[in-house]
Amino acid sequence: MNAAPLVALVGNPNAGKSALFNALTGARQKVGNYPGVTVERKVGRLMLDDGRPVELVDLPGAYSLEPSSPDERVTRDVVTGTQDGERLPDALVVVVDAANLDNHLRFTLQLIALGLPVVVALNMVDLAERDGLKLDPKVLERELGVRVIPTVAVRKRGLDELKAALSGIVINGPMRLRKSDGSVQDDIVTLQRRARQIATAATVSETTVRRWTHMLDAVALHPVAGPILLLAIMFLMFQAVFSWAQPFMDAIDAGFTALQAFLTAELAPSLLRSLLVDGVIAGVGAVIVFLPQILILFLFILVLEASGYMVRAAFLMDRVMASVGLSGRAFIPLLSSFACAIPGIMATRTIDDEKDRLTTILIAPLMTCSARLPVYTLIIGAFIPNTQVLPFVGLQGLVMLGLYVMGIVGAFVAALVLRRTVTKGVSSGFMMEMPKYQWPQWRDVGIGLWSRAQIFLKRAGGIILTSTIILWVLLSFPKPPEQPAGAPKISAVDYSIAGRIANGIAPVFAPIGFNRDIVLALIPAMAAREVAVAAIGTVYAIDDPDSNQGGKAMVENLRGRWSLPTALAFLMWFVFAPQCISTIAVTRRETNGWKWPAFMVGYLFAAAYIMAGITYWLAVAAGL
Amino acid sequence: MDMRPDRSVSLETLPRKQHAIVAAIEWARLAGPEARRLRELGFDEGVDVEVLHRATLGQGPIACRIGRMTVALRRAVAGAIQVSPMPAAAE
Numbered sequence: 001m002n003a004a005p006l007v008a009l010v011g012n013p014n015a016g017k018s019a020l021f022n023a024l025t026g027a028r029q030k031v032g033n034y035p036g037v038t039v040e041r042k043v044g045r046l047m048l049d050d051g052r053p054v055e056l057v058d059l060p061g062a063y064s065l066e067p068s069s070p071d072e073r074v075t076r077d078v079v080t081g082t083q084d085g086e087r088l089p090d091a092l093v094v095v096v097d098a099a100n101l102d103n104h105l106r107f108t109l110q111l112i113a114l115g116l117p118v119v120v121a122l123n124m125v126d127l128a129e130r131d132g133l134k135l136d137p138k139v140l141e142r143e144l145g146v147r148v149i150p151t152v153a154v155r156k157r158g159l160d161e162l163k164a165a166l167s168g169i170v171i172n173g174p175m176r177l178r179k180s181d182g183s184v185q186d187d188i189v190t191l192q193r194r195a196r197q198i199a200t201a202a203t204v205s206e207t208t209v210r211r212w213t214h215m216l217d218a219v220a221l222h223p224v225a226g227p228i229l230l231l232a233i234m235f236l237m238f239q240a241v242f243s244w245a246q247p248f249m250d251a252i253d254a255g256f257t258a259l260q261a262f263l264t265a266e267l268a269p270s271l272l273r274s275l276l277v278d279g280v281i282a283g284v285g286a287v288i289v290f291l292p293q294i295l296i297l298f299l300f301i302l303v304l305e306a307s308g309y310m311v312r313a314a315f316l317m318d319r320v321m322a323s324v325g326l327s328g329r330a331f332i333p334l335l336s337s338f339a340c341a342i343p344g345i346m347a348t349r350t351i352d353d354e355k356d357r358l359t360t361i362l363i364a365p366l367m368t369c370s371a372r373l374p375v376y377t378l379i380i381g382a383f384i385p386n387t388q389v390l391p392f393v394g395l396q397g398l399v400m401l402g403l404y405v406m407g408i409v410g411a412f413v414a415a416l417v418l419r420r421t422v423t424k425g426v427s428s429g430f431m432m433e434m435p436k437y438q439w440p441q442w443r444d445v446g447i448g449l450w451s452r453a454q455i456f457l458k459r460a461g462g463i464i465l466t467s468t469i470i471l472w473v474l475l476s477f478p479k480p481p482e483q484p485a486g487a488p489k490i491s492a493v494d495y496s497i498a499g500r501i502a503n504g505i506a507p508v509f510a511p512i513g514f515n516r517d518i519v520l521a522l523i524p525a526m527a528a529r530e531v532a533v534a535a536i537g538t539v540y541a542i543d544d545p546d547s548n549q550g551g552k553a554m555v556e557n558l559r560g561r562w563s564l565p566t567a568l569a570f571l572m573w574f575v576f577a578p579q580c581i582s583t584i585a586v587t588r589r590e591t592n593g594w595k596w597p598a599f600m601v602g603y604l605f606a607a608a609y610i611m612a613g614i615t616y617w618l619a620v621a622a623g624l
Numbered sequence: 625m626d627m628r629p630d631r632s633v634s635l636e637t638l639p640r641k642q643h644a645i646v647a648a649i650e651w652a653r654l655a656g657p658e659a660r661r662l663r664e665l666g667f668d669e670g671v672d673v674e675v676l677h678r679a680t681l682g683q684g685p686i687a688c689r690i691g692r693m694t695v696a697l698r699r700a701v702a703g704a705i706q707v708s709p710m711p712a713a714a715e
Contacts, residue, residue: 063664068657100692103666188663196691213694214676221677221687315696319684328685328696352657429658429701430685433665434694 004053005170006087007046008078010111011095012104013061014435016123018042020095020153021058022444024162041086048167049160057089060349064188065110070357070590071349079114091117091170093162098128098135098150099436101202105195106188108144117169118146121162125150127436132207139202154441213308213436220312230316233309237300238404241293241370242397248292256285275472278541283468283534284461290530294370294456295449297339302448306440310335311432318430324412325419327353327430330360334411337367339452341583345590355425359418361587362600365579366411368404371529375574376403378533382558383567399571406575410607422599467524468534474498475520475542493520493543512609513566513616514573522573529580565619572615576608635688635705640675644707653704662701666691673707 011017025044042058059078060071067073074083081088094111096104112118122137140148147165151158219225260277267273304310310332318328329351337344344364351357368376380396387395419425480495493499494516502520509519517539525532540557558567579587579601587597632647646669651659667673667690676694677687687696 063661066660068661102691103693106664188660189668192663192666192668217677217687217694221679223679226679311696315679315685315687318696318698319679322683322698352661426655429655430696430698431658431661431665431701432696434687434696 004045004055005090006055006057007091007093007166007170008057008059008089009093009095010059010075010079011061012063012097012100012107014100014433015061015095015097015104016153017061017095018058019441019444020093020121020123020151021056022441022447023153023156023159025056046163048170049164050167052167052170054166054170056093057086062107064107066188068352069350079111079116089116091119091166093119093121093166095121095123098122098125099131099133101135101199102192102196105144105198106191109191109195112144112146117171119162119165119169120144120146120148121153121158122148122150123153126152126155126157131211134204134206135202136204137202140198143198143201154444211436216437217312217434220309221315226312226316230313233304233313237297240300241296242400245292245296249289252289252291253285256281256289260285271476274476274542275469278538279469279472280465282537282541283472283531284465288457290370290374291453291456293373294339295453297370298449298452299445301336301339302445303440304335305332306438306445308435308437311434314430314432315434322430324415326359326415327351327356329430329432330356333360333364334367337364337369340369340371341365341367341579342586345583345586348590353425353429355419355423358591358596359415359423361590362418362423362596362603363411363414365583365600365604366407366414366576368407368575369529371580372574372577374530374533376400376571378536378554379558379567379571382555383562383564403571403575406572410576410611414603414607467531468538471498471520471524471531471535472538472542474501475538491543493539496542512573512613513563513569513620514612515562515566517561518566518570525577526581529574529577532574564624565616568619568624569612569616573608573612576604576611579604632706632708634703635673635675635707636686636699636702638673638675638707638709640678643672643674643710645710646671646673646705647708648706650704650706654701658701662697665695666693667705672710673705 009017009021021042021044024046044056044058046054046056048054057078059075062072062075064072065076065079067076077083078086079089079092092111092114094108096108108120120140122135122140125135128135135150137148137150147168149158149162149165151162153159220229260281263273263277263281267276304313313335314328314331316328317331321328321330330348332350333344333347335344336347341364344367345361348357348360348364351360380399384396384399389395389398474497475493477496480492491499494503498520499516502516502523506514506516506519509522514522517536520539521532521535524535536558537554540554562570584597584601587600588594591597633644635644635646638644646667648669649662649667654662671691674689675686676689679685679687683699685696685698686702687694688702689695
């Protein structure tokens with residue numbers, strides 16, 4: 001049997017493409033996973049009325065077939081059949097914003113000229129009507145020569161008609177582009193004028209009404225109120241991450257602790273029990289606890305993006321970003337990097353300027369990602385007293401804030417230096433469409449969160465589980481020989497393979513105050529940063545098998561074995577720490593080679609070492 | 625349409641909320657990709673335009689309405705766009 005026909009959803013940014021994609025495919029969609037995938041592909045399945053299944057692919061938004069960003073290049077390559085790993089689509093669904101026809105029709109004209117079967121989804125007709133715009137789809141059909149279906153993706157209006165129109169144009173058979181090379185060389189200005197003519201012809205009536213967007217922008221973009229609002233939103237976001245997540249985290253933690261206690265009680269002491277309790281559950285549990293925080297962070301970012309506010313934030317931040325040689329556009333990827341550097345680095349695809357984009361990629365790992373939270377939380381909880389500095393401001397929270405600020409300052413300094421050295425070039429511009437404000441669709445936000453949760457849990461189940469088990473094995477063997485009673489006990493960790501490796505490397509880190517346990521934790525932390533916590537947990541569980549392994553015992557162990565300067569140096573290390581393997585992999589993919597990821601690891605490693613060292617020496621000198 | 629050159633000002637200096645028509649764009653002052661993106665966002669002679677917001681005092685970007693779209697651009701680019709204020713809206 002032949003593969004199902006491929007239909008591509010394509011259109012301008014802000015045409016409501018993703019909402020239409022979600023409405024058409026529901027939860028039956030797959031988002032390409034990060035590592036090892038060359039193109040980020042969103043695919044879903046759709047049943048036509050005649051029972052034929054169709055594969056629907058959602059392409060990145062573009063303004064024309066002449067790409068100015070890597071994102072738009074994928075779109076061009078797919079619709080012209082030159083994208084690796086994707087066949088030429090059997091039909092296109094061109095999504096246009098009904099309220100912005102004169103602009104969106106230009107790209108539509110280019111796409112129709114390709115010669116593939118096309119149906120146009122005249123999307124968000126309800127919003128256009130609310131704005132006082134009445135359109136005649138029949139006129140559009142006549143002028144464009146293709147079917148035009150009015151839709152409201154978020155209310156699922158027009159979907160059946162759209163599917164019926166698709167059944168009519170999807171034929172089983174090989175597709176061919178009108179021109180053999182697939183290039184459409186039409187002049188943009190001519191196309192734009194033609195698009196404006198068609199839009200005017202299709203407009204039945206137009207009355208000006210007060211627009212919500214303009215009223216909201218009067219506050220959001222106000223020279224004084226705007227930045228205050230942005231600051232308030234950022235504050236709320238981080239507040240939510242730390243306080244709303246707490247009950248869920250406590251519940252998850254209690255669950256894993258109960259599971260450990262249950263297994264310890266039920267199973268006889270054995271290697272298997274040690275692997276399960278000390279390795280798997282201690283390691284994976286220590287990481288899954290942070291799922292609520294990561295989801296809340298992503299919730300904010302998804303809502304800010306879906307509502308249209310993110311672009312306003314970029315507008316407000318452009319001035320600041322320009323001072324270090326970046327543009328306001330870089331703000332969006334950098335904010336996403338607080339959740340995780342991987343989606344952050346992928347979001348840089350919307351930056352047209354190559355040098356600008358490269359700089360943003362290189363500094364993205366300095367934004368404190370959520371994977372570093374477990375490390376910060378554990379160390380701060382163990383070493384920083386929770387004294388009140390000011391009303392409502394505790395010392396622990398202040399240190400946490402300081403670490404975030406440190407990362408941001410580090411990123412700005414790095415950008416400033418990079419733009420004057422390795423990514424030197426003319427200052428890039430800032431030009432961006434500002435979409436209308438929209439009420440976020442909870443369904444779309446939910447789908448986005450669900451895919452994030454899946455990726456995180458797969459990471460926990462895959463790379464984190466694997467590295468935890470490997471570490472447990474390396475820490476458990478060989479076993480130290482039994483010592484006669486009275487003789488000093490040999491440390492099981494020092495005797496193990498991992499302990500010997502760590503003891504070998506330890507002299508390199510001794511000047512900055514890192515002990516053997518930290519060196520042990522740093523190695524698997526390269527796989528994923530949160531493993532550092534799991535690794536420390538495993539080290540102490542094996543070293544001290546008699547104590548119970550709850551979070552309390554770990555804190556006691558830390559306090560007994562680490563000095564305060566060491567703990568502070570460790571925190572500072574993680575502000576700059578070289579990225580996890582997934583970040584390195586995504587950087588390699590996005591920069592097409594090993595040069596930049598190698599550079600990134602190098603400069604961050606040096607920065608981490610120097611900053612951790614300075615912290616340690618200062619803390620020791622201060623007598624802490 | 626009356627578009628005497630002496631009446632045109634740059635978009636950078638156009639007062640807020642003042643409707644205007646794009647009179648001329650000095651493409652030579654813009655970098656290649658910048659010029660193309662400007663065209664793609666709908667900037668063209670004869671299109672109506674209006675400044676909606678200016679970011680934080682100083683040299684921040686400006687937000688303007690072009691056709692039915694709101695577009696943010698830097699002042700340097702806005703300076704290359706000559707516009708003729710529409711008398712009807714000015715009264």
